[in-house]
Amino acid sequence: MKLILKLPPGGSEGIVYSLPFGFAGCGDECDGVFAVTEKEIKIYIDGELEEVYNISDFSEFVVRRGIGTSFIQGIAPGGEVTGFCGFTQDLFPRYGEVAKLLCHYIRTDELIKETGAEETVCPKCGLPLEGSSECVFCKSxxxxxxxxxxxxxxxxxxxxxxxxxxxxxxxxxxxxxxxxxxxxxxxxxxxxxxxxxxxxxxxxxxxxxxxxxxxxxxxxxxxxxxxxxxxxxxxxxxxxxxxxxxxxxxxxxxxxxxxxxxxxxxxxxxxxxxxxxxxxxxxxxxxxxxxxxxxxxxxxxxxxxxxxxxxxxxxxxxxxxxxxxxxxxxxxxxxxxxxxxxxxxxxxxxxxxxxxxxxxxxxxxxxxxxxxxxxxxxxxxxxxxxxxxxxxxxxxxxxxxxxxxxxxxxxxxxxxxxxxxxxxxxxxxxxxxxxxxxxxxxxxxxxxxxxxxxxxxERSEIMDSEDSRELDIKGEIEFQNVSFGYKPYDPVLREISCKINKGEMIGIVGHSGVGKSTMINLIMRLYDCTEGEISIDGVPLKSISQNSLRSQIGVVLQETFLFDGSVYDNIAYADPAASFEDIIRAAKAANAHDFIVKLPDGYNTRVGNKGYQLSGGERQRIAIARAILRDPKVLILDEATASLDTRTEKQIQQALDRLTKGRTTIAIAHRLSTLSSADRLFVLDKGRLAETGSHKELMSKKGVYYKLVMAQRETTKMRTAV
Amino acid sequence: MTETEELYKVDELKLLDCKKIHLTHEKSGFLTLEYEGKVYHKTDPTRLVPFFSKTTYISLSYEDEEKEFHEIGVIKNMADLEEEQYKILDSYLKYKYFMPEILKVYSIRDNMQGSIFVKSLTTAGEKTICIKDWYQNFRMLTDSYLYVNDADGNKYFCEDIHRLDKKSLSVLEMFT
Structure with missing residues (x-):
């Protein structure tokens, strides 16, 4: 991707990136150039050098997409924000790339001049390439x-x-x-x-x-x-x-x-x-x-x-x-x-x-x-x-x-x-x-x-390397300085380092959008982390074959997806070779057997499109039975009991307790009370791991977790009062 | 106060007194608002009906450290602001909602695969606007208001296509 589109009046000497912009930091329309040298950011407006900033004065650079325009900002270590300039949306991918490269420069002291990022629009017709290397409309x-x-x-x-x-x-x-x-x-x-x-x-x-x-x-x-x-x-x-x-x-x-x-x-x-x-x-x-x-x-x-x-x-x-x-x-x-x-x-x-x-x-x-x-x-x-x-x-x-x-x-x-x-x-x-x-x-x-x-x-971004291998997972997971963003210039997780011991139950808590589900997606290797490394039993995730990894991870999500088949087919999805008895055992352990017996065709009852012939709690119990049948080494529960009534939640909690016994479990729940049985809690705040410890330890610390619990208690009190 | 009165109190539209508003530019790019003795940093003005009214019903809000949204209140009509305050707010809104107006349409080329290329004169100069899925992104919001969203996410508009010259109108006719 070209990151030098318009040079400042002084020419190209020392310029690493240089992009045009149409709005000054205060929002006034202008004809400007945002130029980056090895040490400084220079803002030129209408041909004149208007501002000079030291790159080292900032700890982060971000681009924010607005409605008609977007803008680039620098954040100082103390949190003070400086708006450099605003630009039209066609320049957004380029400024995003510059912000990402500047962040990398601050962290590693390595200034990448030639970015490997591909052009986002077809140079011939101007339409977005959307991940393709060649424009489908202009291709020969x-x-x-x-x-x-x-x-x-x-x-x-x-x-x-x-x-x-x-x-x-x-x-x-x-x-x-x-x-x-x-x-x-x-x-x-x-x-x-x-x-x-x-x-x-x-x-x-x-x-x-x-x-x-x-x-x-x-x-x-x-x-x-x-x-x-x-x-x-x-x-x-x-x-x-x-x-x-x-x-x-x-x-x-x-x-x-x-x-x-x-x-x-x-x-x-x-x-x-x-x-x-x-x-x-x-x-x-x-x-x-x-x-x-x-x-x-x-x-x-x-x-x-x-x-x-x-x-x-x-x-x-x-x-x-x-x-x-x-x-x-x-x-x-x-x-x-x-x-x-x-x-x-x-x-x-x-x-x-x-x-x-x-x-x-x-x-x-x-x-x-x-x-x-x-x-x-x-x-x-x-x-x-x-x-x-x-x-x-x-x-x-x-x-x-x-x-x-x-x-x-x-x-x-x-x-x-x-x-x-x-x-x-x-x-x-x-x-x-x-x-x-x-x-x-x-x-x-x-x-x-x-x-x-x-x-x-299309080359899959998540590929098994040549030396990737099958691993009989024990269940010890380690994050080493992990950073990740769905868009590289907009990190969701920042420098996360933590260790989850074998058989331990970990609860991940934090506000919405703080990166809880992202942590889980990284463990399942649905995405690769942008920086740092995740390992299981000391082996980097990238060295474990995806099939081997995911076959030993069980997942129960808030929104359960059932395929249009029978109850039996849906439980057996986890292990098509399982015997009927194994399936019944799994259903019993998931507190699902009783309601299945009451269905007109028992285990042969069709669940309908996406399982909508069953209630939310019933679908959830089938999903748990599916996870039990898989016998995973690592279990992931993502809001597994959210949006259920208290009685159903109790039944599901019982089933989950059976399922989590002796397995490394990572659970996310908005309702903090459901994580009371967790050995340790990881508290995420603004993409960073803010606190770790047991419920008791964190409460006495009176930090982020304490505030979350108090805010939730307040809401519960209000609900009870109503 | 009865329960119903209290409910309406919570939902009350807080109209701001334009005479008490004092806005200043912040280094971050946002605005700082001083209102009735309180100072609100990173104030973000929003047009509540952006397509049809650019200077009335402007909501002033900010996000706290927990990213929670707080509305300070609504300016009913910017015309009631003092001249300098009007200028600051207007320039911010023009920047936030930057949307060049289409003044002339020279030609429209259809690639017959759902995309069109509109060669036009806009308030931001002459442009060839590339529009993907044109039946979604090149549409009339009313009988006269044309709204355009190009492949990059830039927006354009024409408040009343019937006020355009005859040639532009005939070019547009095929696609509106």
């Missing part, structure tokens, strides 16, 4: 297509057969006008009474049509074999890859986007290979063949047919682009109309209870009218332009009819030849009309292919 269509075509190689035999049969079927269509010519010239024009000859031609036509049907059958059979197999391979590869990607890669994309890539983009490519890709080859061959035939029949007439075609095709393409915009507009209004309908009908109770039926009717009518107006406009343009463009494409044929007709009259051409010629001319127009849209079809397929290849090619 040819290279993507070549890669796509390579996927055909395993099925080349079927593909070749499909192409051959398509060519044969096209040849039959080319032969038909020739038979027409024979019929006209030999029998119709001379009025020759030869039934045998006419019959022979009619039989030939029937046979040709039948043959065409047979060719089409073989063509489609092999085409589908190729496309469906390529689609299947693509879907499987993308799905497998999506399972291997790191959490940060996955969280960059929504579930909908991933589903779209796995299903829709693959389907688009499937279609492209079945229809457009193969057809393009055949249609190009047809164009060459038909042009050759037209020239051989009458080169003068051929020129008359061909000359108007290129400019007309360009015009048709332009019209088509206009139509595309209009139909997109229709789609936009149609989506808004459906959204509104969905919204009103879903909230019908609210609408009725507030008596706002009339108001909603007006809103609906308005959306409906807009949709109608957009539709009328699009259809009007379509029916105004399309007949005209079709007329233009076939304009050559009218010249042919005139000049060809004259040739027939003067005897230099037969009627049959003219009919054959016009038939070929019409066929040629049809092929060209189809081919005109091929660039768009290619571009569309290329974007879909680009999106699919982007996932396939």
């Amino acid at each position: 269509t040819a290279s993507t297509m070549v890669r796509l075509l390579k996927m055909i190689l395993p099925y080349r035999k079927s593909f070749t057969i499909a192409v051959i049969f398509t060519v044969l079927s096209q040849l039959i269509w080319v032969a038909v006008p020739f038979l027409d010519r024979l019929l006209i010239d030999k029998y119709v024009t001379p009025k020759k009474d030869s039934i045998a000859g006419i019959l022979l031609l009619a039989v030939s036509m029937i046979l040709l049509m039948l043959l065409e049907g047979v060719f089409e059958y073989f063509n489609m059979k092999h085409s589908f074999k190729v496309s469906l197999n390529i689609g299947k391979n693509l879907r499987e590869t993308v799905f497998r890859k999506s399972q291997q990607l790191s959490m940060s890669s996955i969280s960059r994309r929504t579930a909908g986007e991933m589903i779209n890539r796995i299903s829709n983009d693959a389907a688009k490519l499937e279609d492209f290979i079945t229809a457009n890709g193969k057809d393009a080859i055949v249609r190009i061959l047809s164009v060459v063949l038909l042009t050759g035939l037209l020239i051989s029949l009458n080169w003068r007439l051929a020129l008359l047919t061909l000359i108007p075609i290129p400019p007309v095709l360009v015009m048709v393409k332009k019209l088509n682009d206009t139509m595309k915009v209009n139909y997109t507009r229709v789609w936009k209004y149609s989506t808004r109309h459906s959204e509104l309908l969905h919204d009103i009908l879903n909230g019908i109770r609210v609408v009725k209870s507030y008596g706002s039926e009339d108001r909603e009717s007006v809103r609906y009518t308005d959306a409906s009218e807009r949709l109608v107006r957009a539709n009328i406009r699009a259809e009007t343009i379509w029916y105004l332009t399309m007949p005209f463009s079709f007329f233009m494409v076939t304009a050559g044929s009218y010249f042919v009819l005139y000049f060809g007709g004259r040739n027939v009259l003067i005897g230099s051409m037969s009627v049959g030849q003219l009919v054959q010629f016009t038939s070929y001319a019409a066929m040629l127009s049809e092929q060209l009309f189809w081919l005109i849209f091929i660039p768009r079809t290619f571009a569309d397929a290329s974007v879909s292919a680009g999106k699919i290849f982007e996932i396939i090619d």
